[in-house]
Amino acid sequence: MRTATVVLVAYVACVVVAAVWRLLPLSMVRDAVPDLGALTAAYLGLTARGNVAPAVGGSVVLGYLIDLISGTPPGLAALVLGLTCLITRAAQQRILVRGTAMTMGFSAFVALLVGVISLLVRALYGVPRPGAVVELQHIALVTVATAIAGGLVWKSFRRIDAAFARTHRERDAALEGLAP
């Protein structure tokens, strides 16, 4: 239920971002869309409780919905976010994402990771790609935007986690970013 809620909130946020970002004034700002899918997948991976399958499943579903919104080939973002979730799940025991700097840094890392995985997957599947310079510029802009938006997104997800907490201790831990 928690994972479904996070995915639903993330999907609505993606829809809002997709609708709002194209109205922004500067083309560079328009290109710098925060990768909410990457943040969600990373959050789900980092906060996976025991089983990894629900987190990966949530990421895949979210990725599929993002594919449908963004017009990318269905399955591309789903696969990329699933893999991202899996990688961040592996980092779960080693990273504690707390504080503004750490959150921004980790968000940037996640965006970069998603960019690289996306590149690899597209190369593997032979999906048409823009030029290398454009690709790198896009990844850089998205990384910066994701780093900036990361704090807010993670805070929202932690509030959702706190809402699903069974005890006060779990709630406080969720709000502090100590979950699971």
Place this chain on the structure above:
Amino acid sequence: MTLRRRIVDWSLTGLLLLIPALVLRASLSRGEPSAVDETVLRITAPLQTAVSWIAEGIGGVWGSYVALIDVESENRELREDNEKLRKELASMTRRAYDVQALEELALVKKRIAADMIGARVIGAPLTPFRVVRLRIDRGANEIQPNMAVIAGTGPVGVIDKVFGDYADVVLVSDTRSKIDVVVKRTGRRGFLLGLGRDDSYACTITSLELASQTDQRAQVGDEIVTSGVGSIFPPGLVIGKITKLDGDDGMFQKVEVEPSVDVSRVRAVMVLLAPPPPADPDAKTRKRSEAAFGARAL
């Protein structure tokens, strides 16, 4: 977590990753959305539409607000430009008027074969409604009293006082002014006298003979020109037009004349240093020289 549960978990994870991989391959080979994609799109479309509608609405308001800020700054710039251009226009208009006045004076100089000097109007004392006299920038070493002063459109007045580098001009409309004039249409003479009114430059003509024939009498609109007789003004200068007929006393007509020169706008004038020489009575008769030593002309 037991090993079995762990295996199930990882198997499920693998399966979950396999599905998008297969979906991606299928979608790339198919090249168009599947039935599942279309169904999901149909379900999620209302949300997207609603969010887009709200975002565009807010974006529209924001855009209008930003546009208004731009309009305000643009308006400020345009106001500044407008003010600057107005000043330039005023300056150009003044220059144009000066040039026009100078051109008219140049024409006067060309038309009148008399020795004259240009002068700039430096002052024009006013009553509440009209200019009383003009002050020009020519002094005692150049001009002297009773010299005629002419603008491009006609006589202005006569030099009154000369002091230092300046001189005052008595206007045609002043009561002290008296100029021998002719009604151009009828050729009848009279004396133009200023009425000295506070609210106009009106003049009157005295000694204007009342003709027995009606069409030989002065009428409203008749042009009045200088006669050149017994006056410091050369003949033929348009001095004004008859604006009003005040009847007659059985011998002379009484008329009111509006001078042609707008004294309030005069910036430069010509001062006649000496009256023009009298016209040559033999100017239009051809004379041939006698042949020298009786030789016949070829």
